[in-house]
Amino acid sequence: MATRGFFGLRRPEPPREIPPGQYFETGFPTLTAGPTPRVDTDTWSFSITRAKSPLATWTWDQMMELPQEKITVDLHCVTKWSKLDSEWKGISFDTLLEAVGEVTEEYVMIGSYGGYTTNLPLDDVTDGKAWLAFEFEGEPLERNHGGPARFLVPHLYLWKSAKWVNSIELMDQDAPGFWEASGYHMRGDPWREERYWGD
Amino acid sequence: MQHRVLWQKAIVEEIIDETPRTKSFRLRIDDRPPFRSGQHYDVRLTAPDGYQAQRSYSIASAPESEGVIDLTIEIIESGEVSPFFHQVVKVGDEIKMRGPIGGPFTWTSDTGGPLLLLAGGSGVVPLMSMLRHRSAAGSSVRTALIYSARTTVDVIYRDELGNFESEDTEVRSTITLTREDDAGWTGERGRVSTRLIDDALAFLKTTNAKVFVCGPDGFVEAAAELALAAGVPFQSIKTERFGPSGT
Numbered sequence: 001m002a003t004r005g006f007f008g009l010r011r012p013e014p015p016r017e018i019p020p021g022q023y024f025e026t027g028f029p030t031l032t033a034g035p036t037p038r039v040d041t042d043t044w045s046f047s048i049t050r051a052k053s054p055l056a057t058w059t060w061d062q063m064m065e066l067p068q069e070k071i072t073v074d075l076h077c078v079t080k081w082s083k084l085d086s087e088w089k090g091i092s093f094d095t096l097l098e099a100v101g102e103v104t105e106e107y108v109m110i111g112s113y114g115g116y117t118t119n120l121p122l123d124d125v126t127d128g129k130a131w132l133a134f135e136f137e138g139e140p141l142e143r144n145h146g147g148p149a150r151f152l153v154p155h156l157y158l159w160k161s162a163k164w165v166n167s168i169e170l171m172d173q174d175a176p177g178f179w180e181a182s183g184y185h186m187r188g189d190p191w192r193e194e195r196y197w198g199d
Numbered sequence: 200m201q202h203r204v205l206w207q208k209a210i211v212e213e214i215i216d217e218t219p220r221t222k223s224f225r226l227r228i229d230d231r232p233p234f235r236s237g238q239h240y241d242v243r244l245t246a247p248d249g250y251q252a253q254r255s256y257s258i259a260s261a262p263e264s265e266g267v268i269d270l271t272i273e274i275i276e277s278g279e280v281s282p283f284f285h286q287v288v289k290v291g292d293e294i295k296m297r298g299p300i301g302g303p304f305t306w307t308s309d310t311g312g313p314l315l316l317l318a319g320g321s322g323v324v325p326l327m328s329m330l331r332h333r334s335a336a337g338s339s340v341r342t343a344l345i346y347s348a349r350t351t352v353d354v355i356y357r358d359e360l361g362n363f364e365s366e367d368t369e370v371r372s373t374i375t376l377t378r379e380d381d382a383g384w385t386g387e388r389g390r391v392s393t394r395l396i397d398d399a400l401a402f403l404k405t406t407n408a409k410v411f412v413c414g415p416d417g418f419v420e421a422a423a424e425l426a427l428a429a430g431v432p433f434q435s436i437k438t439e440r441f442g443p444s445g446t
Binding site for chain 2: 001002003004005006007008009010011020021023029030031032033034035036037079080114115144178179181182183196197198199
């Protein structure tokens with residue numbers, strides 16, 4: 001049923017369809033549950049772990065030697081804004097997974113400097129769907145947007161694209177991360193409007 | 200423990216003019232679920248052709264207010280939803296809402312304190328829910344609020360904040376104005392500063408306070424940095440950022 005007197009501004013008009021309940025945003029808002037961590041590339045490290053033991057670890061310099069990709073993707077935040085055609089440079093998660101050999105686990109938990117976590121099915125971060133991203137619009141990624149490096153899983157709500165990422169734990173069973181434990185959806189597909197538990 | 204967050208019908212029971220840019224909307228919700236101060240609701244507006252707009256707004260009222268929630272909404276002139284609330288919504292209207300939503304940025308009296316609340320502009324709204332809850336629950340948790348606003352007329356809940364302070368020696372409310380020209384203002388001026396944070400922590404007698412920071416991104420970034428620099432542990436600082444497009 002319509003809301004009395006509401007017709008919708010619908011401006012600016014998005015150049016193409018965006019997911020339900022979202023509006024077109026031309027800026028880049030930031031959302032973080034705590035202070036912005038200070039992460040220095042001199043001491044930065046990133047690991048893929050199993051039962052919390054590292055299977056592979058990279059320093060910043062080692063990471064920068066891996067093949068890089070430029071990608072243009074749309075971002076959808078659960079707080080209702082969608083940003084279209086954002087340009088990133090990063091390393092495909094497929095490239096990182098090559099370093100650890102056979103993976104039988106079906107889920108991952110992304111971990112970050114500052115303690116943030118978010119869970120994902122492995123299928124959502126493989127086959128060219130997820131990146132370790134360190135450049136935005138041609139510039140090094142700013143601290144407030146997750147610099148020096150964030151995870152990027154653009155087909156899911158943006159809370160899955162963890163900022164200040166430093167680890168990926170392989171898991172046999174799914175488990176809730178930071179927001180997922182507080183009522184947010186375990187998968188978070190914006191096109192299915194999976195915002196909260198039960199959506 | 201998992202439960203669905205369902206859309207519910209809310210009826211606008213009262214509209215309160217708070218400041219020239221903010222109004223509070225008292226919404227009655229049948230079987231209103233319990234909530235914790237700091238949580239928010241999603242509202243969903245539907246146009247005759249089916250087009251929908253959703254936004255999130257923090258709860259301003261205390262969980263003790265049975266059957267109702269208050270949302271204090273600042274108007275963003277270029278926005279889509281806040282001008283609708285300010286210019287179109289009347290008492291008796293029906294709005295679709297769902298909530299409560301949000302976990303880390305919440306406080307209940309049984310989790311204790313002391314509390315350091317840092318508000319920028321309408322970021323005071325969820326912190327007001329905490330103060331109202333503290334009072335309604337009869338909590339004696341020592342609490343310091345630093346509230347940065349533009350000018351005196353922009354200060355939301357000014358009288359109520361003054362009452363909390365005058366009626367309870369465990370509460371300290373500091374308002375600092377960033378753009379007040381009136382020489383008659385005798386309170387603090389300028390942005391939140393190391394001195395204001397240090398004074399608040401001295402009142403709380405510890406740097407190990409539970410800190411809640413809410414406001415525009417720039418305010419939250421600056422205030423959280425100052426709290427960290429003053430010695431508050433990283434994990435004790437919870438933030439909620441109202442984006443530049445919080446329309």
